[in-house]
Amino acid sequence: MHLVQTMAYVNETPWHGLGNQLAPNQPLEVWAQQAGMNWKIEESEVRFVAGSTGLGSIHAFPEQKVLYRSDTKAPLSVVSSRYQVVQPAEILEFYRDLTEVGGFELETAGVLKDGKKLWALARTGQSVSLKGRDKVNGYLLLATACDGTLATTAQFTSVRVVCNNTLAIALGDSTGAVKVPHRSQFDAQAVKRQLGIAISSWDGFMARMKALSDRKVTVESAEAYFRRVLTYQTGSASNALDKPSATTNDSAIRAVHDLYSGRGKGAALASASGTAWGLLNSVTEYVDHQRRARSEDHRRDAAWFGHGAALKQKAWDEALKLVV
Template sequence: MHLVESMAYTGATPWHGLGNRLPSNQSIDDWKKSARMDWDIREAEVRYITGENGICVVNAFPDQKVLYRSDTKAPLSVVGKRFKVVQPGEILEFYRDLTEVGGFELETAGVLRQGRKFWALAKTGQSTMLKGRDRVEGYLLLATACDGTLATTAQFTSVRVVCNNTLAIALGSNAGAVKVPHRSQFNPDVVKRQLGITVSTWDPFVARMKALVECPVDPDSVDGLLRRVLTYPTPDGTGVVVNEQAYKVARALYDGAGKGADMKSARGTAWGVLSSVTEYVDHHRRARSDDHRRDAAWFGVGAQIKQRAWDEALKMVA
């Protein structure tokens, strides 16, 4: 089952093979049309019907409102009256000045879960080469949901080109993301200032990646990191246990099965261990579909696993 309802992209065909392919450097308006993000979210009162003896009465519930699509009139969610809607088009408009004068280039954008979630992802123009062959590129992801499952989230992300693995780029104390809850108004200019959209974010991240590349690891250290990171809660919620299946897959990826595992940057290094976890989460972790896996890798449990792996890997070079 696909979570993606509609999508536009440039470059290589995306993970699920769907979507409308665009030439490079298209306008924001073209992206809205091709990604089918050119509709609005509208609001209506929540009403319910009561009655007896053949008499029906329509009642209003003023503390809640229904959100629905302007194009199909399909319902999206019921939310509190203070819920601030972010429109699909606003996600793409966020990138207008960044693409026109900032050197960013949109790569994917689309709609998930029948319109309940939507996103756009753009290259920042920043990249680095580790040990001469292992290219990592910088991206900026912006996403939101209208059903309460996701705050409007702006997230710097890196992509290791050889395996298309993604990893959040930490921004100081905010764990790599600026999140605007739906009880607050989304202000794109404020978010951009909070992100600090400059090379100042990218350069420290590159320095840490290079430190991981230069950090040799022994088999016991590899096992320890994977077993600390690849866990799941016990049924009673009092602790965690190692996910042995996940451990076996990630260990095999590290030992040579992973894409780029034989590169000088990854073989026998902390960067290689981290890459085995990110490849597991992005491409091998059990999920109902590739879309569900990607959704979790960007916003859910998968993203949390990758953050833990990043934190643990950095301890090796501390």
């Protein structure tokens, strides 16, 4: 079962092998058609029938509204009447000036979960080659959901070419992402102004990647790193003197250790072999491509927006501690 209902892409075939391939530099109107984003989110007040039979009286519930697709009339969610909708067209339109004059190039866009989640991903044109051969490209992801699971999020992210691993670009001040809750109106230009601060964050991110690729690690420190990243707090303390219990995911540690030791894509490159950059990428490859999930799409959803994204952030934070 694929979460991806429709999507379009240029260049490489995406992670699940599905989608409509486009020639480069297509207009946004073509993207909307081929990515399945050429519809609107409509809304209607909630109504219910009072009484056990179908002959009961119909009443309205003004505090909430139903969101549905304009094309199929399929319901999407029931939300607060104050909920601010972000339309599929707004996700693509966000990139118009970036692609026409800013040097960005759309690479994928599409619809998840029957339209409940929408996204587009564009290459920024920024890239770095670590020790000559290990190339990492910069991207800007814009995603929203109309079922309450995700604020409209603009996030700078990186993709390591050799293995297609993704990593959110977030520095200490978190300017790599802008999140607009659905109780607020989505203002694309305001978001881009905020991201303008973050475009320079690529330079800081690049410096950190280079530092990680230069930092050699011992077998012992690699093992300790994996244990720090893959140990979870699993319970709450019953009183102030108790500590929450911790669980270590031993199978995940074995998997990332195998990736780090040579099985991972790009693990043998000089930038990754025996380095903190190699440690980080063994975790990102595990999360993006190997972690157990109901489907490839569920894994990608988690890797971008859910627990997998949080795990990669933890791996990044722990890796940086090695180079401070």
